Amino acid sequence: MSPLLEIENLRVEFGRTSAVRGISLKVAPGETHCLVGESGCGKSVTSLAVMNLLARGAQRRADRLAFKGEDLLGLPERAMARLRGNAMAMIFQEPMTSLNPAYTIGSQMTEVLRRHKGASQRVATERAADLLARVGITAPGMRLGQFPHQLSGGLRQRVMIAMALMCDPQLLIADEPTTALDVTVQAQILRLLAGLQRDLGLGLLLITHDLGIVARVATRVSVMYAGEIVESAPTAELFANPSHPYTQGLLRCVPVPGKVRRDEPLGSIPGTVPRIGAGFTGCAFRDRCDFADASCAVAVPHQRAGATHDYLCRLAPQSARTAA
Template sequence: MSPVLEAGNLRVTFGTSVAAVRGVSLTMNRGETHCLVGESGCGKSVTALAIMGLLSRTAHRSADILRFHDYDLTRLSERGMARLRGDRIAMIFQEPMTSLNPAYTVGSQMAEVFQRHRRVSRATALDRAAELLQRVGITAPGLRLKQYPHQLSGGLRQRVMISMALMCEPELLIADEPTTALDVTVQAQILRLLQNLQRELGLSLLLITHDLGIVARMADRVSVMYAGEIVESAPAGALFAAPTHPYTRGLLRCIPVPRQVRRDEPLGSIPGVVPRIAPDFVGCSFRDRCAQAMPDCARHVPRQRATIDHDYLCRLPTDWTRAEAA
């Protein structure tokens, strides 16, 4: 089966001084949940916006491959992209107010999304909106449809945004920290909803999160991002069982047993901060924070295979952790 989404060597720069995404490659299959994890500032949101074609004008995007099914997104016109967006590809933004217009009621915004892509009456669109609000756990959807975004709490706005993204039953949903603002009960409800949709519709989910509880619960595959690069990517089980990149090991340090991760468990904290990377940067961007760094880490860093579907970007051999433990 051909992949739903394929990105190869995706790059995004802002002006001449910031390389926010540096050669990201990933493939998403039907029904798969791919979690993108990493500290704040690693380039997760910019990667998502680059796929959606929603970067700001100051950004420059390039890619060897950027495909959604048979569509070459590097060549698709803005009109063509707008036809896919909201319909077959949808995104839940990190900040709800990015996609909600304060001047229109929830109902009219949700109906508009649906009517833009489907030939249906406004009444049908509003019925669909009410049904989706109910599915994300909003009671009295009729009342909410008549309200404006500023009349809703942050949690409600987030849920409205999630239902809006689901209006057209997208095949690919990119969700950028979709449940961060929500309490644990609602969060569980939304994650269950997403899992049900995956079963029912074969939805592919690119889920950006820094909550390892969510990763352990949802991910089929995990890609760890650092300073604009995917530094390790593996099936979720393999990543938790045998994290190989020193950065991944730092993030996962707080997990004693993968299946017993507590909800809301923060990523392990590693001393230092994510550096800003200029386009001409050479070597391993993690070297200032890495306990294993060696002089050669300032030169080219190879992408290595730990197993056939597990790779990492580091000079260390795959079994270095065993040597470290010995």
């Protein structure tokens, strides 16, 4: 099956700072590809680069950046605007700065369908109310007449999700879509997205910090650190056989019922994500890694821990280390 989204060697730079350094990934129809990593790793910049919504002055380059085989790098802005919100949609991380405070929720939601599909105001309003109800908002007709500041953070986040679904997109990029939601509504949203994938073959690129969500919904996981994808594998394989020290550190931070006692401290990764400048070489994780040595300051090899399991480290795969 041909992928919806293809990214090969994507690089994004802000002046002399390299925010994204040669990442590659694919999203197929019906697939949930999760991009995981701590704050500052470049996950949101990657999503904005795909949608061509980077800040002025940012430099975006790639060997290939394509949606359904169509090159996005050379696409004129007018043609890109026809894709955004229509065939490709995005749920932004902060709804208060993404929604226009001067317009009602209804006017912002209906504009999407009217612009891209030519729907009448009545049809667009009915569609907006239906989606608000499906994402768990009560009295959707009344909410359509309200302004963003009249809604709580959780309600605004649900509005953003509903707005992204207005045109039944084929590719949905979700940047922390359930951060402000309680666990009950979070489960409802995840079920809604799973249902849309079944019905529409929706491809989902999900950015999250929550490894619990990853374990439940992801088809494939890419772990990102300092602008690079340091490990990528099918979900079950990644959780069973993490091979990069950073991935192992992330998993140690997750409390496991029955294995972590109440009086035991939770796992942690010391230090912070480094700022990568021009000319940086070697492993960006080496200052925080227990296994680092002098060889980590030079080029880091790409290795395979399985047929579809890749990672970026000099160490042997975790399975081999465990056997040794």
